[in-house]
Amino acid sequence: MEETEVLNTEETEERNPERFETGLRDQSDSYTVREILQEYHFLNNEFMFAMDLLMYIFDRMEVGQTDIYNLDSTEYYYEKRKVNHEDSNLYEDYIFRDILQSAFQGTVNKAKEFFGYSVDDWEGRAERYRSLAVKISDKYFKNLIRHIDSLLFDLKELFHDFYKDYNVFSDWFSFSDVLDSLPGLDLVEQRDLVTRTMAKCKEYCIKDGYKTVKKEQEDEYIEKCRRMVDLIDFQEKNGISINPTYAEIEEWEKEPEERNVAQRQIQIQEQSQEQRQIQIQEQSQEQSQEHNQEHNQEHNQEQDYKPVPETDITLNRQFLALYYMLNELDNKAFSRNKSEIARFIQMLTGKNYDNIYKRTKNPLKDPSERTSAKYQSDIQFVKDCFRNLGLVGIVRKIENDNLIE
DSSP states (O other): BOOOOOOHHHHHHSSSSSSGGGGGGGTTSSEHEEEHHHHHHHHHOOOHHHHHHHHHHHTTTTHHHHHHHHHHHHHOOOOOOOOOOOOHHHHHHHHHHHHHHHHHHHHHHHHHHHHHHSGGGGGHHHHHHHHHHHOOOOTTEEEHHHHHHHHHHHHHHHHHHHTTTTOOOOOOOHHHHHHOOOOOOHHHHHHHHHHHHHHHHHHHHHHTTTTSSSSSHHHHHHHHHHHHHHHHHHHHTTTTTSOOOOOHHHHHTOOOHHHHHHHHHHHHHHHHHHHHHHHHHHHHHHHHHHHHHHHHHHHHOOOOOOOOOGGEEEEEHHHHHHHHHHHOTTHHHHOOOOHHHHHHHHHHHHHHHHHHHHHHHHOOOOOOTTTSSSHHHHHHHHHHHHHTTTTHHHHHHHHHHHOOO
């Protein structure tokens, strides 16, 4: 669509009253820092105005004579200026880079909004703008395309100098930021976060082509992330801790020889612990076998086996029995998904789902409620059932939870 409008030259001429005499500059001349800053600040405003106006045109999908006049009146360009400074031979690159970052930060941010963050994607965005220009106006599309191409060329040159020898890798990929993101996540979520971060890092370095990123930086970052994943896997396997400690972090940063010595010491300690655990398990099994033998002898002496009376089969007792059975298999079962637990118990007992679900929220009741005669009767009944089955471990757990003998 096109607009028919009266051109207001007074308004456009007042847009930038402090115009810069661009025609007096020669690329081979040298200039003071102040002169370059003055020129670049002027150009920064011109670049931003041109991009803002083009985005406004493309958002509206219409252009008028005033828009084209304002675009044609902008004097944006980019030339690298030589710094006239007493130490320019030693520090010219550093001084010039500081000048660019001081004067053109607004243009750089606006260019990322207009063309995209990665310069590699700019040509594709420019091509879309060219297509839109043709759709918007048969009369002015050539003017629009000319400005798109001019901006594309000048801004690419500016970006090259703006980011020359400037390493943005550490701004995007900091291992300390990864560590700060881990608290509050479970081990699966932690592993997923670190793995995705490694993938983003590799993608970034591939797109960058190691123009601003040093290969050593990428290798160091990826190696630390891999150690983090190894630690998470080790924690998941052994249940050590959810979040890394400072001691564990220091361990990753040790040299391989130091880590090997420390790992051998840990292995020796683990072997000693395993031996002690085996001894405890053997003693426990012997005691359990003795108890089972005594219990079996008592039952063998009985002639009649009576079924459990219907009045003794209550939901409270069924729930407590299944709670301790599931807890024996996995002590985190009830904390993961209470609704699934309730459905499972409903399937086994045939009792009302809502009544079961209420009990999953507080399986053992509060300490004050455990002293009631009814609860004591129920828990004693369940305990006797497990004792009759020879499940000594569950019996001890019931005794510890409820302080009964």
